[in-house]
Amino acid sequence: MIWTIARREFLEYLKSLRFLIGFLVTIALVALSTVINVSDYRERVSDYSTAKKEMAGDTYPLIVYRPPEVLSTLVQGLDRTLGNRASMTPARIPARTSGYMENYASQHHRFVAGFSTVDFAFVVRIILSLIVIFLAYNSVAGEKSAGTLRLILSHPVPRYAVLLGKFAGGLMLVLVSLFAAMIVALLILITHPAVTLTVSDWIRILGMGFVSGLYLATIFALSIFVSVIVNRPSTSLLILLQAWIFVVVLYPAGALIFAEHWRALPGEPELEDRKKAAFQPFEKEYEEVRKAFGDSLHLTGSVPQDIDLRSHDLDIRRGKSDHAVDAQLAGEQNEQMRLAESIAIFSPAALYDQAMVRLARTGAEEFDRFLEGIHRTWNDYTAIMRSFITDPEKRKTTHMPEFTAPRESDEESFIAVVPQVIVMLFLLMIPFMSAHAKFNAKDVR
Amino acid sequence: MIQAIDLTKRYEDGLLALDHLNINIQPGQIYCLLGANGAGKTTTINLFFNFIEPTSGKALLNGKDCTREPLEAKQYAAYVSENVMLYGNFTARQNLDFFTKLAGRKNLSKEDYYMVMRQVGLPERAFEQRVKTFSKGMRQKLGIAIAILKQAPALLLDEPTSGLDPKAGAEFVELLLRLRGEGKAILMSTHDIFRAKEIADVVGIMKEGVLIMEKTKEDLKYEDLEKLYLKYMEVS
Numbered sequence: 001m002i003w004t005i006a007r008r009e010f011l012e013y014l015k016s017l018r019f020l021i022g023f024l025v026t027i028a029l030v031a032l033s034t035v036i037n038v039s040d041y042r043e044r045v046s047d048y049s050t051a052k053k054e055m056a057g058d059t060y061p062l063i064v065y066r067p068p069e070v071l072s073t074l075v076q077g078l079d080r081t082l083g084n085r086a087s088m089t090p091a092r093i094p095a096r097t098s099g100y101m102e103n104y105a106s107q108h109h110r111f112v113a114g115f116s117t118v119d120f121a122f123v124v125r126i127i128l129s130l131i132v133i134f135l136a137y138n139s140v141a142g143e144k145s146a147g148t149l150r151l152i153l154s155h156p157v158p159r160y161a162v163l164l165g166k167f168a169g170g171l172m173l174v175l176v177s178l179f180a181a182m183i184v185a186l187l188i189l190i191t192h193p194a195v196t197l198t199v200s201d202w203i204r205i206l207g208m209g210f211v212s213g214l215y216l217a218t219i220f221a222l223s224i225f226v227s228v229i230v231n232r233p234s235t236s237l238l239i240l241l242q243a244w245i246f247v248v249v250l251y252p253a254g255a256l257i258f259a260e261h262w263r264a265l266p267g268e269p270e271l272e273d274r275k276k277a278a279f280q281p282f283e284k285e286y287e288e289v290r291k292a293f294g295d296s297l298h299l300t301g302s303v304p305q306d307i308d309l310r311s312h313d314l315d316i317r318r319g320k321s322d323h324a325v326d327a328q329l330a331g332e333q334n335e336q337m338r339l340a341e342s343i344a345i346f347s348p349a350a351l352y353d354q355a356m357v358r359l360a361r362t363g364a365e366e367f368d369r370f371l372e373g374i375h376r377t378w379n380d381y382t383a384i385m386r387s388f389i390t391d392p393e394k395r396k397t398t399h400m401p402e403f404t405a406p407r408e409s410d411e412e413s414f415i416a417v418v419p420q421v422i423v424m425l426f427l428l429m430i431p432f433m434s435a436h437a438k439f440n441a442k443d444v445r
Numbered sequence: 446m447i448q449a450i451d452l453t454k455r456y457e458d459g460l461l462a463l464d465h466l467n468i469n470i471q472p473g474q475i476y477c478l479l480g481a482n483g484a485g486k487t488t489t490i491n492l493f494f495n496f497i498e499p500t501s502g503k504a505l506l507n508g509k510d511c512t513r514e515p516l517e518a519k520q521y522a523a524y525v526s527e528n529v530m531l532y533g534n535f536t537a538r539q540n541l542d543f544f545t546k547l548a549g550r551k552n553l554s555k556e557d558y559y560m561v562m563r564q565v566g567l568p569e570r571a572f573e574q575r576v577k578t579f580s581k582g583m584r585q586k587l588g589i590a591i592a593i594l595k596q597a598p599a600l601l602l603d604e605p606t607s608g609l610d611p612k613a614g615a616e617f618v619e620l621l622l623r624l625r626g627e628g629k630a631i632l633m634s635t636h637d638i639f640r641a642k643e644i645a646d647v648v649g650i651m652k653e654g655v656l657i658m659e660k661t662k663e664d665l666k667y668e669d670l671e672k673l674y675l676k677y678m679e680v681s
Contacts, residue, residue, distance in 0.1 A: 001546075001547065004543065004546040004547060005547075008532070008535075008543050011535075012532065012534060012535075015534045016534075146530050147526065147528065147530030148530050148531065148532065150494075150496060150524070150526060150530075151524065151526070151529070151530065151531070151544065151588075151591070152544075152547060153494065153495075153496065154494045154519060154522075154523070154524035155519060155544065155547040155548050155595070156516040156517070156519040156520045156547075156548070156549060157516075157547050158516060443496070443497050444496045444497075
């Protein structure tokens with residue numbers, strides 16, 4: 001019974017012009033954005049390799065890089081904007097990063113400028129979710145106003161089966177569209193020479209497909225609910241479009257603005273003041289040692305080892321002192337982000353974004369891991385630099401530590417998205433159950 | 446087969462649409478409900494299919510309570526509305542296939558559908574045509590085909606001939622008579638006094654939710670239904 005209704009629903013949607021247009025737009029956008037993002041990825045990989053080669057052997061400052069994330073071709077997230085290059089000295093543990101090199105090709109990628117936010121995740125979040133609304137808005141209201149619902153319900157069909165069949169049939173078509181879009185994106189990826197997907201990437205892509213399907217199902221359930229509670233398809237569409245704008249655009253953006261005001265972050269001058277205050281007890285000694293260092297160098301052309309060591313140790317102290325302030329700021333930033341995420345918990349779009357960037361390893365967490373890696377490397381780096389002072393011969397034999405950007409394991413990423421998946425399941429179940437309750441009591445005069 | 450016992454419906458806005466209706470339609474009998482708009486004819490049919498719930502009383506199909514056991518009750522009745530609405534993007538056969546499956550009948554062949562469509566008088570060219578191109582008469586015939594394929598012993602028709610041209614109306618009546626001959630119990634609401642007199646075994650006149658008159662075919666041999674109808678309508 002459910003299958004009969006689902007099949008009819010599937011075929012009805014499939015024959016509709018609104019689906020055909022939406023499907024073609026989806027495929028075209030996914031293809032175009034993936035081609036552009038893969039091209040951008042290739043430029044960034046090339047910049048990464050060149051920069052690593054050019055900076056090899058430099059110790060002051062020591063520059064480390066993070067390779068671009070291959071799944072940023074599907075979900076850009078923050079991979080491009082947060083930067084992949086960090087420059088460190090004993091007195092500076094970088095808390096911020098930049099692009100690979102200012103003049104490198106990927107910084108001036110001409111297409112990306114106007115297309116920077118369009119990727120597979122964007123197409124699902126915006127375009128496919130809109131298609132869902134345009135398909136489902138009249139699933140019940142349309143049949144009621146057309147009169148076909150009465151004919152259906154004159155047969156021995158339970159009302160839950162009608163609703164479930166409509167949901168299953170519509171969702172099947174949406175999932176077919178999603179699958180087709182994924183196939184197109186993946187074909188572009190696997191046929192591009194710059195892209196190599198590992199087993200881990202494929203597992204993550206499967207996870208992204210699941211999360212995308214779940215997100216679209218929540219939007220479908222919401223649409224069915226609205227279609228049940230109103231009697232006119234035009235009213236249903238109007239309500240759903242307004243709800244879509246609120247849930248997908250206004251609510252997540254509002255949550256962010258609220259969090260930014262509620263937990264305001266200190267500005268640059270305040271940070272500088274904090275750093276100065278933290279280092280204040282050592283400032284006088286630091287100045288004296290710097291002066292002695294400079295005088296020795298100026299007068300004798302060399303620096304006595306004890307002054308050099310004291311200078312180095314004070315640099316490290318300064319680096320740690322500043323880093324403590326930066327770490328505090330990072331903590332405040334994380335609190336702000338968590339607050340925004342908590343407020344936006346009822347937005348399927350916000351949950352979808354959070355889960356997708358986590359699975360694609362293009363979120364803020366990945367950037368935090370990069371910074372943690374930098375901190376660890378800085379510890380090794382300062383120890384080696386100190387050993388150069390006590391034993392200058394070591395300069396010839398000791399190499400700087402090889403930096404490998406730490407990455408979140410698959411297990412960690414999948415566990416991290418469980419809360420988002422659970423909340424999305426709730427957001428799917430609640431409107432569907434409400435639609436069921438309402439539909440059961442619905443008068444189909 | 447089709448039975449209403451003190452069937453009453455009062456809507457949320459206080460309107461008493463049906464007031465203690467009692468009817469009993471036997472197999473092989475056509476019962477025509479006459480009445481002006483708002484008399485309660487459609488409400489009666491709505492209650493038999495559980496489209497709405499009664500305030501009190503019972504609607505029974507083959508002894509099954511339409512409110513308490515709606516799915517079981519619906520197995521015994523088929524429905525044809527004033528304006529049969531079908532899926533326009535599907536062909537006549539696809540529509541038949543869908544609704545027949547909902548009725549619980551499976552494994553019917555294309556030829557089975559064609560046979561029923563011929564039986565109701567649909568032209569051959571229409572079998573695989575999209576329903577959105579159909580006239581009202583053709584849609585009504587397809588509605589009857591759906592009802593026939595359901596193989597239910599009772600038929601409830603809500604003003605099925607309204608808006609049909611005379612030829613289509615006559616063909617429709619012929620079909621109903623054939624179905625009566627097959628032993629179906631038929632409840633038909635209508636405005637059409639002449640059609641009612643022509644086919645009904647029992648005629649009921651409703652006014653403001655109340656069945657104010659019930660006459661058998663035998664009674665009507667000696668009375669003018671039109672005059673009776675007008676007389677009852679004038680009585681306040």
